[in-house]
Amino acid sequence: MCLDSISRFDTSTTLSTTSCHSFLPLPDAEIAFYPSLLDEQDSDRLLAKLTQTIDWRQDWITVYGRSLPQPRLTAWVGDPGKAYTYSGITMQPSGWTDTLLDLKASVDVIAGVTFNSVLLNLYRDGNDSMGWHSDDEPELGQNPVIGSLSLGGTRQFMLRHKHQKALKAKLALVSGSFLLMQGTTQHYWQHQVSKTKRAVAPRLNLTFRVIC
Numbered sequence: 001m002c003l004d005s006i007s008r009f010d011t012s013t014t015l016s017t018t019s020c021h022s023f024l025p026l027p028d029a030e031i032a033f034y035p036s037l038l039d040e041q042d043s044d045r046l047l048a049k050l051t052q053t054i055d056w057r058q059d060w061i062t063v064y065g066r067s068l069p070q071p072r073l074t075a076w077v078g079d080p081g082k083a084y085t086y087s088g089i090t091m092q093p094s095g096w097t098d099t100l101l102d103l104k105a106s107v108d109v110i111a112g113v114t115f116n117s118v119l120l121n122l123y124r125d126g127n128d129s130m131g132w133h134s135d136d137e138p139e140l141g142q143n144p145v146i147g148s149l150s151l152g153g154t155r156q157f158m159l160r161h162k163h164q165k166a167l168k169a170k171l172a173l174v175s176g177s178f179l180l181m182q183g184t185t186q187h188y189w190q191h192q193v194s195k196t197k198r199a200v201a202p203r204l205n206l207t208f209r210v211i212c
């Protein structure tokens with residue numbers, strides 16, 4: 001199925017006019033994958049701009065009683081008052097930039113929701129990662145809608161079912177791709193981006209969210 005819409009952002013970037021997507025054939029999940037929402041040129045331009053202009057931070061997390069720096073840089077951008085708490089960290093939102101607002105307007109159309117926040121994750125190299133989790137914090141509502149745009153180096157997005165241990169999936173999140181998770185996905189599935197020894201280019205991931 002293809003989405004026949006055109007949206008513009010940042011005055012010079014065009015989302016694909018035929019954003020073909022497919023649904024992952026996973027039980028208890030509603031996950032659509034758009035492999036090429038942005039073309040290579042637009043993805044590279046956006047990656048460079050956001051890497052340079054976002055106010056990145058590195059929080060500390062407690063793992064097995066040890067305090068360690070989070071293995072990636074993050075930023076939380078959103079509407080006023082839309083704080084987000086995960087892994088014991090509460091992030092207060094920075095204001096939207098024009099680039100992020102334009103991008104949000106486009107992914108809003110694709111997802112059919114009005115996102116009010118975005119978590120940005122910068123994976124500097126293969127040592128940066130995100131462990132197994134579900135995006136199921138109470139402030140994301142009953143059935144969270146998560147719109148995830150990837151820019152830069154390809155990383156593997158791994159999924160595992162919470163109750164049926166044999167159910168697993170892996171997806172290469174290439175630059176310019178968009179992954180939309182909704183419905184009961186977060187109830188039944190966890191996901192991660194693991195470390196890799198392969199040489200990988202820096203990667204920026206933006207997960208648009210609705211904070212209730």
Ligand SMILES: O=C(O)CCC(=O)C(=O)O
Pocket residue numbers: 119121130135148150157173191192193205207
């Ligand atoms: O980097 C990714 O693709 C995953 C990000 C993620 O899982 C999250 O922000 O919750």
